[in-house]
Amino acid sequence: xxxxxxxxxxxxxxxxxxxxxxxxxxxxxxxxxxxxxxxxxxxxxxxxxxxxxxxxxxxxxxxxxxxxxxxxxxxxxxxxxxxxxxxxxxxxxxxxxxxxxxxxxxxxxxxxxxxxxxxxxxxxxxxxxxxxxxxxxxxxxxxxxxxxxxxxxxxxxxxxxxxxxxxxxxxxxxxxxxxxxxxxxxxxxxxxxxxxxxxxxxxxxxxxxxxxxxxxxxxxxxxxxxxxxxxxxxxxxxxxxxxxxxxxxxxxxxxxxxxxxxxxxxxxxxxxxxxxxxxxxxxxxxxxxxxxxxxxxxxxxxxxxxxxxxxxxxxxxxxxxxxxxxxxxxxxxxxxxxxxxxxxxxxxxxxxxxxxxxxxxxxxxxxxxxxxxxxxxxxxxxxxxxxxxxxxxxxxxxxxxxxxxxxxxxxxxxxxxxxxxxxxxxxxxxxxxxxxxxxxxxxxxxxxxxxxxxxxxxxxxxxxxxxxxxxxxxxxxxxxxxxxxxxxxxxxxxxxxxxxxxxxxxxxxxxxxxxxxxxxxxxxxxxxxxxxxxxxxxxxxxxxxxxxxxxxxxxxxxxxxxxxxxxxxxxxxx
Numbered sequence: 247x248x249x250x251x252x253x254x255x256x257x258x259x260x261x262x263x264x265x266x267x268x269x270x271x272x273x274x275x276x277x278x279x280x281x282x283x284x285x286x287x288x289x290x291x292x293x294x295x296x297x298x299x300x301x302x303x304x305x306x307x308x309x310x311x312x313x314x315x316x317x318x319x320x321x322x323x324x325x326x327x328x329x330x331x332x333x334x335x336x337x338x339x340x341x342x343x344x345x346x347x348x349x350x351x352x353x354x355x356x357x358x359x360x361x362x363x364x365x366x367x368x369x370x371x372x373x374x375x376x377x378x379x380x381x382x383x384x385x386x387x388x389x390x391x392x393x394x395x396x397x398x399x400x401x402x403x404x405x406x407x408x409x410x411x412x413x414x415x416x417x418x419x420x421x422x423x424x425x426x427x428x429x430x431x432x433x434x435x436x437x438x439x440x441x442x443x444x445x446x447x448x449x450x451x452x453x454x455x456x457x458x459x460x461x462x463x464x465x466x467x468x469x470x471x472x473x474x475x476x477x478x479x480x481x482x483x484x485x486x487x488x489x490x491x492x493x494x495x496x497x498x499x500x501x502x503x504x505x506x507x508x509x510x511x512x513x514x515x516x517x518x519x520x521x522x523x524x525x526x527x528x529x530x531x532x533x534x535x536x537x538x539x540x541x542x543x544x545x546x547x548x549x550x551x552x553x554x555x556x557x558x559x560x561x562x563x564x565x566x567x568x569x570x571x572x573x574x575x576x577x578x579x580x581x582x583x584x585x586x587x588x589x590x591x592x593x594x595x596x597x598x599x600x601x602x603x604x605x606x607x608x609x610x611x612x613x614x615x616x617x618x619x620x621x622x623x624x625x626x627x628x629x630x631x632x633x634x635x636x637x638x639x640x641x642x643x644x645x646x647x648x649x650x651x652x653x654x655x656x657x658x659x660x661x662x663x664x665x666x667x668x669x670x671x672x673x674x675x676x677x678x679x680x681x682x683x684x685x686x687x688x689x690x691x692x693x694x695x696x697x698x699x700x701x702x703x704x705x706x707x708x709x710x711x712x713x714x715x716x717x718x719x720x721x722x723x724x725x726x727x728x729x730x731x732x733x734x735x736x737x738x739x740x741x742x743x744x745x746x747x748x749x750x751x752x753x754x755x756x757x758x759x760x761x762x763x764x765x766x767x768x769x770x771x772x773x774x775x776x777x778x779x780x781x782x783x784x785x786x787x788x789x790x791x792x793x794x795x796x797x798x799x800x801x802x803x804x805x806x807x808x809x810x811x812x813x814x815x816x817x818x819x820x
Contacts, residue, residue: 249284250277252303256284261427262309269301282712290314290421291785292414293626296389296398299341306341306397308348309427314399315349316430317421318383319356321413324420327382330404331359333447335372336387337486337551338512339397342366345387347435349399354438355431364448366512368486368552370656370665373406373631374458375451377662380404388551391523392787394516406662407631411764452490458660459494459668463675464586466498472678473499479542480670481506481533483522484513485550490667500674504540506532516550524549524556525653527569534558534567544677544687548666553627554653555666557673559687568688573606573703575673576649578687579657580609581694582676583647584616593618598643600630602650603743603763603770604780604793608694608701609649615698619643624745624766625782627654631662651703651793692801699776700804703795704812708819711788719783719790722819726769726781735814737777743770777807779815792816 247255256262257270273279283302288295288310295314297306322328334350336342343366350360361379363372369386376384384402392398401409401417409417424430438444463469478495480503482488488510495503508518509532516522519529524547537545537558545558545567557570570578580599587593597618601609602625613620621643623629630648637643649655654664657672673687680690695701710718730742730751742751743761745768750759770780776797783790794812798804 249281252284253280256301259427266301266307266309285713290317290418292410292418293408293628293785294398294400296392296396296787298395299397306345306399308344309430311345311348311399312352312430312432313424313427314421315352315385316356316424318385318401318417319353319358319431320423321417321420322353322358322382323356325382327404328356328358330380330382331361331445333372333376333379333381333384334360334362334386335367335369335375335384336363337369338366338484338514339387339389339550340394340514341397342387342514345397345399346385348432349385349387350444351432351435351438352430354441354443355433357443359443359445361445361447363451364446366486368490368665368667369400370553370661370663370667371451371455371490373402373661373663373665374455375447376402376404377406378451378454379447386551390551391521391525391549391554393521394514402663405631405635407635408626408628408663410628410632455660456490456494456497458658459671460498461660462658462668462672463498464583464590465675465679468678468682469499469675472681473501476500476544476674476677476681477502477504477540477542478674478677479504479506479533479537479540479545481509481530481547482552483509483519483524483529483547483549484511484516485522485548485552486512487548487552487666488512490552491548491670494667494671495674498671498674502540504536504542506536508532522550524554525572530556530558530569537567543681544673546670546673548670549653552666553664555655555669555673556653557687559677559691561688562686570687570691571703572649572651572653572655573608573701574691575653575669576655577606577608577612577694578676578690579655579669579672580612580647580649582672582679583657584612584618587646588616594644594646596643597646598633598637599646600633600648602626602629603768604782605649605651606701606703607776607778607795607797608698611698618646624763625650625768626785627656627664630656634659634662651705695801700798700801701795702798702804702808703793704808706792706794706812706816707784707789708792709787709789715788719788722790723767723769723781723783731771731818734771734773734779734818735810737773737811737814739771739773741772743768743772745770773811777811779811792819
């Protein structure tokens with residue numbers, strides 16, 4: 247069936263509601279728009295769904311949510327997990343409450359219990375909740391840091407991490423097998439409640455989640471001693487972080503926490519930012535203004551579902567606030583945990599630090615310094631969460647810390663996804679430690695650079711939308727794969743890792759070895775002098791991403807090398 251036929255079938259269907267049909271009538275005659283909405287089904291990938299909200303098979307709406315949920319329900323039934331149930335959370339985005347309820351009622355109609363939060367909650371709390379409740383799966387309705395017109399649907403399994411192989415492919419197959427909307431079940435909420443299928447959760451889980459977070463504090467006495475002196479500015483960027491972040495900081499004893507008033511309340515329009523992403527400096531404008539007013543030590547921002555943390559800290563020598571990348575804040579927390587636990591004698595002999603392949607190489611030398619195992623996984627925090635499961639199953643390593651470059655990390659094993667709430671808590675403990683040592687977070691970062699090397703990283707993305715964009719992205723990857731690059735500018739390629747072909751090509755002699763990681767459409771180049779770059783199509787957005795990293799002798803040397811390599815990589819592509 248072509249896209250126009252599918253469009254007409256939605257207009258004619260008795261299953262489609264009148265409001266959706268009216269939206270579709272509004273685009274009658276606009277063939278390009280009809281094509282974009284109906285040329286394919288919104289793809290249920292390894293992370294679930296993510297797309298623009300609206301009517302159509304290639305949009306996120308109650309029908310695509312129900313279809314995905316029916317596929318998930320069919321898989322849960324095949325696994326005989328219906329009695330374990332599914333936990334469901336949602337963020338502040340448009341349609342998040344509605345989509346979460348539709349998912350719950352579809353599961354209920356299939357005889358599967360659901361535990362849905364009463365109001366919006368952070369994604370990491372969902373990961374915690376499903377394990378606490380003994381659920382077989384979890385769903386979060388969120389599009390993370392995407393623009394306001396987007397929403398998403400993420401699936402978690404019983405270990406608390408997002409779905410990984412082989413269950414990801416098995417669930418995708420079940421979703422794809424739902425070819426007729428008539429196959430999708432739903433039921434009335436009141437009936438679901440009366441039958442003991444639909445449950446509401448809230449405060450009890452919040453309290454347990456808070457207790458789990460506070461259990462990760464290493465030195466509560468540092469916080470008590472420094473609490474009066476530290477000034478913290480925080481913004482939830484209109485998302486889910488406001489209540490849990492403020493609560494955990496208050497209960498730990500921090501006295502001076504200033505929340506950006508214009509960004510405090512949930513709002514799916516994200517009216518004060520063009521892009522609710524703590525990786526974007528523009529998202530910090532209001533927070534930095536407040537920081538200047540109150541003379542804050544640190545400035546923190548969480549994304550809408552509170553799994554990513556952005557950080558600025560004051561450089562007292564200049565009076566300016568300096569932006570920290572996810573790699574930098576991750577290294578601050580990692581070094582603190584490793585050093586303090588070693589000093590206290592609580593660092594396990596079989597401890598492991600887990601990072602993704604595009605995370606800073608500083609993690610490797612830090613792990614070596616503290617004699618913990620460094621484990622590298624594919625991009626995506628679910629692979630870090632998966633490692634915790636493996637550690638528990640195999641009893642070979644104990645999880646100490648995990649991080650990824652995209653502003654995500656996890657302290658503790660209460661969740662199996664990145665957790666910005668626990669990251670805020672941990673970073674504020676580091677700030678307390680620094681305050682007592684008469685240092686700033688920036689001073690501490692410089693000390694880490696001087697100890698381990700001036701590692702710097704960058705990320706460049708090319709957005710290519712629509713059918714043509716998909717083809718262009720594939721063309722770029724095919725070109726790089728079929729004609730291996732020998733050098734990016736003056737940076738010689740030593741080895742090329744092709745994770746799709748599961749091979750590592752040594753450029754000096756042409757020998758090939760295995761990557762040892764699951765199949766993924768990713769190319770990674772190991773370069774001279776501890777430099778590297780990586781090409782990876784995004785799994786959630788119409789983008790191809792280029793990750794770049796260098797090591798310099800000084801901060802300025804690293805910045806110069808990073809610019810040279812970035813220019814060379816992007817020049818190679820364009």
